Every structure is written in structure tokens, then in C-alpha cells.
Amino acid sequence: MVTESPQFNYGQVPEIPPGFNVQEVFVAGNRGTCGGVEMTLAAVSQIMEVVPQEIPIYATNTPINFPQAFERYGDRLKIAGGNISDVPDGSILIVSAHGAPPSLFDEAKSKNLHVIDVTCPIVTEEQKLVRNTAAKGIPIVYLGEENHPETIGIKGQVPKGAIKVFDPNEPIPEDEHIPDGAKLFVKTTNDPARNELRANELKERVGELDDTRILPCYALKNRYAAGKPLIEGVDLWMVVGDISSNNARGLRDIEVKGPAGEGKLIPRMLVGKPQDIDWEMFTPSVRKVGVTAAASAPEEFTQRILNEFRRLGVNVIELPQVLPEMPRTFRLPKEQLEALRQKYAD
Numbered sequence: 001m002v003t004e005s006p007q008f009n010y011g012q013v014p015e016i017p018p019g020f021n022v023q024e025v026f027v028a029g030n031r032g033t034c035g036g037v038e039m040t041l042a043a044v045s046q047i048m049e050v051v052p053q054e055i056p057i058y059a060t061n062t063p064i065n066f067p068q069a070f071e072r073y074g075d076r077l078k079i080a081g082g083n084i085s086d087v088p089d090g091s092i093l094i095v096s097a098h099g100a101p102p103s104l105f106d107e108a109k110s111k112n113l114h115v116i117d118v119t120c121p122i123v124t125e126e127q128k129l130v131r132n133t134a135a136k137g138i139p140i141v142y143l144g145e146e147n148h149p150e151t152i153g154i155k156g157q158v159p160k161g162a163i164k165v166f167d168p169n170e171p172i173p174e175d176e177h178i179p180d181g182a183k184l185f186v187k188t189t190n191d192p193a194r195n196e197l198r199a200n201e202l203k204e205r206v207g208e209l210d211d212t213r214i215l216p217c218y219a220l221k222n223r224y225a226a227g228k229p230l231i232e233g234v235d236l237w238m239v240v241g242d243i244s245s246n247n248a249r250g251l252r253d254i255e256v257k258g259p260a261g262e263g264k265l266i267p268r269m270l271v272g273k274p275q276d277i278d279w280e281m282f283t284p285s286v287r288k289v290g291v292t293a294a295a296s297a298p299e300e301f302t303q304r305i306l307n308e309f310r311r312l313g314v315n316v317i318e319l320p321q322v323l324p325e326m327p328r329t330f331r332l333p334k335e336q337l338e339a340l341r342q343k344y345a346d
């Protein structure tokens, strides 16, 4: 009997970029999607499956800050940008993981929209705490960009003027009056180091400040805790994420102290897809690369990036987690999804 030799297809020998000298890629153990993002991705996938192709689906904002994850749905997903007045009555509306103010839910009701609310439970908890704090008459200071959907959702929980909002990226303005005894809340995806810096500035200005809610999200804590020691030992730092994500930008900009704490500049890159990799940054002195992924970046995108290095014969080392993760997926809005399923059942 003649046995045929297996037909191997080695494909093309990968072209090594000029100057490329990477020996190892270290990947943070705590990285990528959090419970809120996993829940959102699962909900959007179910909606797309249940709703007929020709019916558009609206969202208050890109459901998570990684638009690449929704490219597969083409133009079925329409972004309302927080203003739902133009969303046709009776449409399907996804409220993004960032949450929304109660006024938006009221408007959605008056327009008879079918709402799928994927607000992250951690954001919902902060909204509740803000309401309770304001109800007790305690002044509130909030760190978040004015126009960010999460800030808008938080501000909408309490009467106008009940919250003083400051941009976490700017020093607290000298001429601003900070009420004594205020409670500090923060946007969940702020860089923890910036929150701390701003909290210290605020504390210098008031006798008493409650900053117990300075780090409300486990995923942010974990991703920074894994990223900070990793970046210290590498020659180039890559973050898988989108520029629209606070968390992605914050992880990209983690400070490197250097061996003597002197501050060290290393090349950094924010990438969503393999084609975003700037190979020219891999000069011969770049031997070790550190990789992490923002809380909004699905693992499949990280693996696609890592495969580029594997393809070039580089040893990719996935490090263990430095802190335990919460359940991978938070609870889906099951009742709202079931109602949608019933609506389109044939």
C-alpha cells in the first residue's frame, strides 16, 4: 500500500521588519475585557441574532470603547451620541456600559423605545451612591470629563449644580471653591494615579474630604497593578485598545520609573489590529516588549497582535494574574432581551 506523504503548506516565510531584534514578548496576566464589557458584547451579539437584518439598532454611544468589535455588524448599529431625539419612535435602543441619566430613560419611554440597558453594575452602583450622598446633603466632587457619557449619567442623578465636576487630567483650578466635608466620586475608567493626584490637591484645599470611592472598578485596579511592574522591565510598551478609551490611553501612558527611580522614556504604542503596529518603532535596542490590553479590548484582538510576533518566531510569554479577576461576565439584562426575542419570534 502506498501512503501519500502529508502535504505541508508552510506558507510564506514572514518578512522580518528591518532592525527587528525582539527576543521576548511579555503579556500582562490581568488584561482585556472586564465583566461589564463581556456582558455588553454578549448582549449586542444576542440582539443582532434576534432582530431581523433590515431593522436598525440604535445605541446611546458605542456600547464599549472599542469600535473595532462592532465592525462585523456593518451599519446595523447606529450611534445616537447621547441625544435620542432623532431615534425613530418604537426603535431598539442600547444604553451603553457607561450608563445614562434618568432623563434619557424617560425620553426613551415617551418614544416607546425598546431599551436594552447594558449599564455596567459598577457604574449603576456609583450612580446610586451619588444619589444617596446628595440626598443626605453632602457636597459631591466628581472627577470625569464633562462630556463623557458616564459623567453625564452621574450628573443626571442629582439636581443641577449638586456636583462639582473636574477634569481628572487637569490640576484643580486655584479659584474653585471646594466645599468642606465633600465626598469624592470618580469616573470608573480614570487612571488611578491621576485620581490620587487630584484627591491630594483637593485635600490640601479642604479640612475634610471623603475619598473612599477613589477606585470603584476592580478591572482598572487589576490592569494597572499588572501593567506597572511589567513596563519597568521592557524596552517597548504596547497596549491593545482604542484611542477613544480612557483606560487604553491611561495604560499606554503609565509612567516608567527606571532602576533609580529617575524616570525613563520608552516607545509606546496603542493598537487595535495588527495593521496598526508601527514596525519602524522596533529598533535594534528593542529586545523585550510588554503587552497589555484595555478593559474594552476583547482577547481575540490581543491574540491577533501576539500572533504577529509568534509568526516572526518571537517567544510570547503570558504572565500569571497578579490579582484575582471577578466573574468574567456580569449579569445580562435577561428580561429585556427575552422581550425582544418574543417581539421578533415568528
Ligand code: SF4
Pocket (backbone or CB within 6 Å): 034, 035, 036, 037, 097, 120, 121, 122, 123, 188, 189, 217, 218, 219, 220, 295
Ligand atoms: S471597566 Fe469597570 S466600570 Fe467599566 S465596564 Fe468594565 S467593569 Fe464596568
